[in-house]
Amino acid sequence: MGLAKTEMFTNQQNEIALFAKVFGHPARVSILQHLFKIDSCVCGDLVSEIGLAQPTISQHLKELRHLGLIKGNVEGTSVCYCINTENWTKMKETMLQFLNQDISTKEDCC
Amino acid sequence: MGLAKTEMFTNQQNEIALFAKVFGHPARVSILQHLFKIDSCVCGDLVSEIGLAQPTISQHLKELRHLGLIKGNVEGTSVCYCINTENWTKMKETMLQFLNQDISTKEDCC
DNA sequence: TTAAATAATTGCAATATTACGATAAATGTC
DNA sequence: GACATTTATCGTAATATTGCAATTATTTAA
Numbered sequence: 001m002g003l004a005k006t007e008m009f010t011n012q013q014n015e016i017a018l019f020a021k022v023f024g025h026p027a028r029v030s031i032l033q034h035l036f037k038i039d040s041c042v043c044g045d046l047v048s049e050i051g052l053a054q055p056t057i058s059q060h061l062k063e064l065r066h067l068g069l070i071k072g073n074v075e076g077t078s079v080c081y082c083i084n085t086e087n088w089t090k091m092k093e094t095m096l097q098f099l100n101q102d103i104s105t106k107e108d109c110c
Numbered sequence: 111m112g113l114a115k116t117e118m119f120t121n122q123q124n125e126i127a128l129f130a131k132v133f134g135h136p137a138r139v140s141i142l143q144h145l146f147k148i149d150s151c152v153c154g155d156l157v158s159e160i161g162l163a164q165p166t167i168s169q170h171l172k173e174l175r176h177l178g179l180i181k182g183n184v185e186g187t188s189v190c191y192c193i194n195t196e197n198w199t200k201m202k203e204t205m206l207q208f209l210n211q212d213i214s215t216k217e218d219c220c
Numbered sequence: 221t222t223a224a225a226t227a228a229t230t231g232c233a234a235t236a237t238t239a240c241g242a243t244a245a246a247t248g249t250c
Numbered sequence: 251g252a253c254a255t256t257t258a259t260c261g262t263a264a265t266a267t268t269g270c271a272a273t274t275a276t277t278t279a280a
Contacts, residue, residue: 001237001238001239001265001266002237002238002265003237003239003265004136004237004238004239005161005162005239006136008161013139013140014136016133016136017133017136017138017139018134020130020131020133020139021130021131021134021135023130023208024130024131024133024134025114025127025131025267025268026114026116026123026124027114027115027268028127029123029126029208030119032211033123033208036211050118051115051118052268052269052270053269053270054226054227054270055227055228055230055269056269057227059228059268059269060268061227062228062229074277076226077224077225077227078227078277079226079227088213095205096206098133098143099202099205100202101143102146103198103199111234111236111267111269111270112233112237112267112268112269113268114267114268115268115269135238137238154256157257162239163239164240164258165239165257165260166238166239166240167257168258168259169238169239169240169259170238171257184246186248187248187254187256187257188256189258
């Protein structure tokens, strides 16, 4: 199949999975880290920064944009990308809720 | 292709992507949440809990086990699963480092 | 208008993922 | 041993992902 049966899970579970999925490729992790590192927008130097072809980077950027984690603005012939801070914060809350599940009450029974 | 070019990324970037990938399916998110929720090990009631077939759940458990996030112990004819708390904590540190990247210095330039 | 620069889209090949029926393996019970 | 219970593995079909060459916008400069 290759198709997740999303209808049997909660919205929260599907949302977590969607965010996680987009982080599930090192190129997208790298793009995001780069956007965080530099203190301004990136105007299309991601292709030279990361070693992938231009259509490949463009595709990864599209996925990040569709999830709302980055914003892109046309500036002349190039496009300026940066983190969508508001949505990043929202995403972070969702992911932290998942990652910070209470572990203290568990005894190591296995 | 379908194959990520991991050699062009840092170990940290690949590690983040691997963890994120395993969270990238709602069934695995659901399994983990269930293992956290109950205060003891789960002895194979995950199949009835989640609505997927037994081989499918078994496959998802395998992936979680291979990443070290859960432990499984044979108890009679069934297997007892629980969170690997030590590895979960390590994973969390890696993911938090990624999620908590400093956003404060960014002006919304796009 | 033509050409250059840059990014998006299309099309496609290679590989990965998901799901599950069928089967096998492991253990416990009689 | 024969059988039941439970989980893992195998095989396979359907779909998704990744990467890039080729092409198509889109905008700027000359």
